Amino acid sequence: MNWLFLALLLLSDPVGDDHGAQLGYPRAAIYQEVGFADLTGFQMRQKDGAWQLGVRLDRYPNPAAAPLGFSLAVVAFYLDSQPGGSEKLPGCGLKTPAAGGWDEAYLLSGWGAEKRLPDGSGQPARAWREGDWIWLATSLRQRPRVYVASGIYDPFSPWAFRSPQPGGGYWRLDGPASAPAALDVIAADNAAVWASGVLPAAHGRHSWRLPAALALMALALFFVLRALRLKG
Secondary structure (H helix, E strand, O other), X not given: OOOOEEEEEEEEOOOOOOOOOOOEOOOOHHHOOOXXXXXXXXXXXXXXXXXEEXXXXXXXXXXXXXXXXXXXXXXXXXXXXXXXXXXXXXXXXXXXXXXXXXXXXXXXXXOEEEEEOOOOOEEEEOEXXXXXXXXXXXXXXXXXXXXXXXXXXXXXXXXXXXXXXXXXXXXXXXXXXXXXXXOEEOOOOHHHHHHHOEOOOOOOOOOOOHHHHHHHHHHHXXXXXXXXXXXX
């Protein structure tokens, strides 16, 4: 039954931790509304055996009228589903732990999603809104490790993240040129991420909300059994 979602996993993230390595926001008026790059939740779920990734932001200003309902933020998902892979996380300016690495990534903006590979090639991916959550579809059937980072969307940057520069500017982040461009990450200890430049996968000390997931699975099973009984 293609409407049945399985293995729902949910992480929450604090509000107000969206300044990266103490970066200052651009001075243009559209960037003064706080929360547009603030990650507050991350989900993974399976539909028809393939994994879908969901993210929630604190605010969704949309001055450019992007079709997904937001236009200032970019979110990157770097997926590790097989041995090896690249440790450098392009765009956000971080890296995975030494035992990590990624083999495919997804860039999500208000204009849609794109799948990227370490060789730089890319192709469109499906993305959509469900209330406050933004979802994208992958073709992976084995649960990957996922590294999640957000920043300011830059359509002219190869990986869509706006980079910092000393003194900032009307459109540029204020910070050292060598600082990560990410403003928020899904991690148990953001301060450690900014100090080390290493982004762990989205798990660790975060607690997956399995009780809620199990409740949803039980509810789905109830409707399946009910549908079968009505057919009988």
